[in-house]
Amino acid sequence: MDGTHLPLIGEETHLRADAVRNRARLLEAAARLAAERGAAAITMETVAAEAGVGKGTVSRRFGDRNGLLQALLDHSEQRFQEAFLSGPPPLGPEADPATRLRAFGPALLHHERANLDLYLAAEPAAERRFAVPPRRLRHTHVAMLVRALLPDADAELLAHALLSSVEVVLVDHLVRDHGMPLARVEAGWHDLVDRLLG
């Protein structure tokens, strides 16, 4: 009895590990497409082609395009969080707080631009906007850096002011409606940080 089960258990474990790797590979392919050609370029077909698998494999993992986009946002958000919480300098903990704060704005801008369609589609209602977990985590992080740099400031409020200045909906308005180059928004973050740090 045990003998007949062991190979099956082994097979199942093998399949699961394979499924996890497969999923990660598909999400990496989708993230590459989003970064290079924008989220609009993400379809079940383009992700399958980019990952070198059949379209059926993508469908089995994510259901439809919306399922894929949601999974991609979670995945991308997690990598961004890892980068500023525990990644290498200038974002991560080995750099000094001023360097980390200066680097955070452009990193957030690029993360948001790479996932623009996802963020705009997932924009929460007004009463939830500041309570969603990624926003709270960013705020905690920026407030921690501000507290280290400006002990006499109201770090909580300054962190909100900083984050709001590169908020995805505002930046989209500036870029789309006013044709503002993203480099100018990045320079604006550095200017704001430098003026605050005096």
Add this chain to the structure above:
Amino acid sequence: MDGTHLPLIGEETHLRADAVRNRARLLEAAARLAAERGAAAITMETVAAEAGVGKGTVSRRFGDRNGLLQALLDHSEQRFQEAFLSGPPPLGPEADPATRLRAFGPALLHHERANLDLYLAAEPAAERRFAVPPRRLRHTHVAMLVRALLPDADAELLAHALLSSVEVVLVDHLVRDHGMPLARVEAGWHDLVDRLLG
């Protein structure tokens, strides 16, 4: 023929002027109620009682409560705009730019708090959020002050950062979800302005 019409025209003019006065009186009464007891206290009945007229008069002017609230927001917005564009100091043009900028945040906060329910109910969709006329006018005004005070700064972006720091949805989150006193948000505006002006 002319003789029979003249009195009617006179009567009509008289009625119109009366209607305008009536409308203004009802809106002033509603604004007082909102400032003293919050927008939730505004009903057709309370406004009628505050203005010393019958409920039918309020219904004839505004239709229903929603019509009244929309008219009130327009009315209140216009008074706020007059205050910072052409009103007395510290908001208006007779004060120096630094004084006007310092005063603008608390004035905006109080204006938004007095109309909180209206603003939350009227919160535009993401793609329209920064394009609505009152927001644009505030931005033009703050950018003009920043330009006068910090000629080397990116006034357009700094104005967005400043305005976002006292944005109605953020402030509502801070006050409602975190129990932050409004006085602290006001102090945060002054702190932010003072740090930027150096």
